[in-house]
Amino acid sequence: MSSASLGSMVNRGDMPAARRNATATRILDVALRLVQVRGYNAFSYADISAELRITKASLHHHFRTKAELGTALVSGYRRDFLAALDEIDRRGGDAPAKLAAYAALYLQVLRADRMCLCGILAADFETLPKAMRREVTEFFRANEVWLTGIFEHGRLAGTLRFDGDPGLMACVVVSSLEGALLVARSYGGVRSFEAVVKKLLDGLRVRS
């Protein structure tokens, strides 16, 4: 996963990367950015068409329906995000370091002037096709599973301190980071986001 991944992340949907051609990839890139900035109901095939100078009919050749495009979008985003989590695990380090790396993924999105794809789709949730809803829910669930593991290991190793269920702590982290991204758009900067991250990590630190 490249360093610009979550902002400019290439999203190949359900299909293995090798089977997607360059055009489909470019369509997904543009669509991803449009949804992350405007939301699912405020972007159209016409927008992509204008940007890539390809007719709407051609877009439908690659993604038959908007629901199909949207589903490919979330599916690929989830895959790439989970790949980033694997990369964090591969690099090693203690639980606090991994949490900091996790927060850095969100900061990357904010710096690209975007919202987390699944965060903005959670706002659009009631209007999404069923397949997309499933993908969004699964994204959050997968994040929660990964974070739960971090919290369990961290407490056992004595590097994290917290009360109660590690799974609930995972909810707390996901919620706080998504909210920090959301509100930062109106605050217009990274300052409030970084304050949330600091407070979150400080609250988990083992006190001397």
Added chain:
Amino acid sequence: MSSASLGSMVNRGDMPAARRNATATRILDVALRLVQVRGYNAFSYADISAELRITKASLHHHFRTKAELGTALVSGYRRDFLAALDEIDRRGGDAPAKLAAYAALYLQVLRADRMCLCGILAADFETLPKAMRREVTEFFRANEVWLTGIFEHGRLAGTLRFDGDPGLMACVVVSSLEGALLVARSYGGVRSFEAVVKKLLDGLRVRS
């Protein structure tokens, strides 16, 4: 402000309540719910028309444009929310109690199966008319101001413990609660929301 306020909140926009007639009020009620559930770009005059059995043309008599309706919506929401904060102040109690009451306002929204109006509009932010953007930003700013006062008083009185700028703590609280609402839609319950609130309040408690 009634107990069902933030969910079923009547929103009278820029105009004093006494100057809005019953029809305008019903329009705002329906529109508020539709936006809180679907977002700004996924509701239409046709939706309101069907629900109230009034033609779209009649709706335009009360609110000339969608932007005008939207602006009245946020403006009224902000006013009612700030009235709820005044009510919290009026009831008295220490800083932790006021923070708990603040969080309860959000829980009320969640229980009505809605998102905070300004939270969902933050997701739609890039697509909003300028007047609406200003209202949303002002909503967050006003919340921040109120919370900053709570943090300043709480630290002075020795009822709250935290490091750094009270204004940043206010950002943290707003962000976390908005995010908890957002993500709770996918988690499908109040459990994750309550975990965030508990963690937030515990982190501020004065330790014995």
Added chain:
DNA sequence: GTCTATAGGTGGATAGAC
């Protein structure tokens, strides 16, 4: 794989009768 052309629907908004 891309195009032109078009279908059928819905969006916000207006004119003018009652």
Added chain:
DNA sequence: GTCTATCCACCTATAGAC
């Protein structure tokens, strides 16, 4: 204040030529 009728722009999607 509500209605019918209408406008035009935009939406998703398809047929069929190249």
